Ligand SMILES: Nc1ncnc2c1ncn2[C@@H]1O[C@H](COP(=O)(O)OP(=O)(O)OP(=O)(O)O)[C@@H](O)[C@H]1O
C-alpha cells in the first residue's frame with residue numbers, strides 16, 4: 001500500500017477564524033519543513049502542495065538516498081518559488097508595519113511598548129512559513145536592540161511565554177476561572193456571558209479581545225510596556241499564601257484594564273494562562289535572536305557579501321549549541337550583548353549549577369534492528385535501569401544539586417543522595433556534572449527494586465530520617481569534570497573520566513553495568529542478564545568517534561533503547577495527555593469509566609486525540625484519577641484539541657497530566673487525529689488495546705509523545721514485516 005505525506009492545512013478553531021477582522025486575513029497553510037519530510041520513513045508517494053505527485057522508490061532514512069530525493073526536492077522548490085513571491089509581498093507589508101516605531105510612540109531608550117510586541121505576535125500568528133515568522137521576529141528584535149537593548153531579555157521571555165529559566169520551577173499558568181473573573185470585572189461584563197463566549201470561542205484570549213473591543217472607556221490608561229507586563233507576570237506567578245487568589249485577581253484586572261487594544265488583551269490573557277500558542281517555536285526564537293544580534297554587529301557590516309552569508313547561516317548554530325549547554329536566557333542574553341554571537345562560545349559554557357538538557361534515546365524493537373543501525377560503528381551496551389533520571393552537579397564551592405529529566409530541581413526530593421555522594425568521590429574530584437538513573441534499592445538482599453516502589457517516595461521537603469525507600473545511583477555518563485566540559489569527547493573517554501573521578505559505594509553509588517558486545521548472541525545474553533537484575537532492558541550506544549559525543553537535548557540515534565517488554569509490541573510505551581473522560585457505568589457510575597488520550601504536535605501546537613482507554617485501572621487508581629482530574633474539568637474543549645465528534649467525551653480537562661500507556665499496535669483510524677495527514681492523507685493514527693501503566697509526574701503535557709514519534713512508530717511496524 002502506498003502511503004502519503006500531504007501538506008495539511010493548519011487546524012484553527014472556528015472561533016479564531018471568526019474573530020479576525022476583515023481584510024487582515026492572510027491565508028494560512030501549514031507546510032511541514034522539508035527536513036521533516038525527509039525524515040519520514042517509508043514514504044512512497046509525496047503530494048506537494050500544488051498536488052503534484054512525485055514517486056519515490058523506497059524508504060527514506062538518514063539521507064542515504066539523495067538521488068531518489070531529487071525529484072521531490074525539485075517539485076518542492078518549484079512550489080516554494082511561487083510561494084516565495086507571494087510571501088515577499090506580505091513580508092514587506094508586515095515588515096514595514098512592524099518597523100514603524102513612530103506609530104507606537106517608541107523612542108530610543110524608552111521601555112518597549114507592549115502593543116508593539118503584540119503587533120508582531122499578531123503577524124506571527126497569521127503566518128505559517130517558518131522563514132517569514134523568523135523574519136518578523138528578527139525585525140522586531142533588531143528594533144529592540146536599536147532602541148531599548150535593556151529590554152531584550154524580557155522581550156524574549158514574553159515571546160517564549162516564560163518568566164524565568166525552566167529549571168527555576170516557577171510556573172505562570174493562571175487558572176481559567178480567575179482569568180474569566182478578571183475579564184468580566186475589567187470590562188464590565190457579567191461572568192455568565194464570559195462563560196458562554198468561552199464555550200463558543202474555546203480560547204480565553206479571543207474572549208478577552210472580544211470583551212475589550214465591545215467596551216468603551218472614558219479615560220486612556222497608561223500604556224503597557226514590556227518591562228511592566230513582564231514584572232507583573234512574574235509577581236503574579238510568585239504570589240502565594242493566604243488570599244493569593246484575590247491578590248492575583250486584582251493584579252490581572254489592573255493589567256487588563258490597561259490594555260488599549262483587543263490584541264493586547266488577547267495576548268496578555270493567553271500569556272497569563274501560560275498558553276500563548278502563536279506558532280512561535282523556541283528554535284525560531286533562537287535563530288531570530290542570533291541573526292538580529294549579528295546584523296547589529298559593526299564588524300559584520302564590514303564583511304564581504306559571501307562572508308556575511310556564511311556568518312548569518314552559522315550564527316544560529318552557535319547560539320543553539322550554547323543554549324542547550326546553558327539553557328538560561330538570564331545568562332546567555334547578557335553574554336550575547338557583551339560578546340556578540342562570535343564571542344559567545346568562549347564566554348558561555350556548561351556550568352555546574354545550571355542543568356543541561358539531557359540526551360534522549362530512540363526506541364528499537366529487536367537486536368537485529370540495533371545491529372542494522374549501528375553497523376560500522378563501535379558500540380557498547382549498558383543495563384537500562386528502571387528508575388528516575390538524575391543529573392547530579394557539584395560546584396567548586398561544594399554546592400550540590402540534583403535535577404530531573406525535565407530540568408526540575410530535585411534536590412529536596414533526594415537529600416539522601418546529596419548526603420551520600422561525597423563518599424563516592426575520588427580526592428581529585430572537585431566539580432562535576434554526571435548523568436545517572438536513581439533506582440530503588442533493597443539494602444537487605446542487595447538488589448534493585450521495581451520502579452513502582454521508587455514512585456512511592458514523597459516529592460518535596462523529604463526529611464532524611466523519614467525516608468523508607470532507599471535509593472542507589474547508577475551513573476552512566478559524565479558531562480563536566482574539574483572545570484572542563486566533556487561533551488565533545490567520545491563516550492569511551494567520558495566513561496574513563498567517570499571511572500577516574502568516582503568509586504563505587506555498595507548500595508549507594510555504582511557505575512552502569514556495561515559490555516562491549518558485537519553479535520546477536522552476546523547481546524541476547526546481556527539482555528537476559530539485565531532482566532534478571534530487575535532492569536528494563538539495554539541502552540546501546542555508539543562509543544567511539546564523532547557520533548559518540550554527548551548531544552544535549554537531542555533524541556539521538558546514537559543511543560538506542562531496547563526494552564524487554566516491548567520487543568513484540570510497538571517498541572516502546574507512549575506518554576499521552578488525558579484530555580477528556582467518559583462517565584462510568586455499573587459499579588463505576590460515580591467515577592470516570594474511560595478516558596480520551598492525546599499526543600502532542602509541537603508544529604501545530606495542538607493535542608491530537610489518539611485513543612479511548614478503559615483498561616489497566618484498578619478501582620483505587622480510578623478513584624485517584626477522579627479526584628485529581630475533577631479539579632481540572634473545563635467547560636469546553638480547548639481550541640487546540642484536535643478530535644472527531646464521534647469520540648467526544650462527556651467531560652473535558654485542561655491538559656494537566658501525562659500517562660504512560662502500552663499498546664498492542666498502531667492503526668489508521670477515521671476518527672482519531674494523531675499524526676493526521678502524515679501516514680494517510682486524511683486519517684489519523686490510533687492505538688489498539690491501550691493499557692494504562694502509570695502517571696508520568698516527570699513529564700509536562702508538552703513533553704508527551706509527539707505526532708512525529710507516533711508516525712514513526714506506525715511506519716516502523718511495516719518496516720519490520722518487509
Ligand atoms: N544506562 C543508561 N543510559 C542512559 N539512560 C538510561 C540508562 N539506564 C536507564 N536510563 C534511563 O532511560 C531513559 C530513557 O528511556 P525511557 O523510555 O525510560 O525514557 P522516557 O523517560 O520514557 O522518555 P522518552 O520515552 O521520552 O525517551 C533515560 O532518560 C534514563 O532515565
Ligand SMILES: [Mg+2]
Pocket residue numbers: 385386387
Ligand atoms: Mg525510564
Ligand SMILES: [Mg+2]
Pocket residue numbers: 572573574575
Ligand atoms: Mg518512555
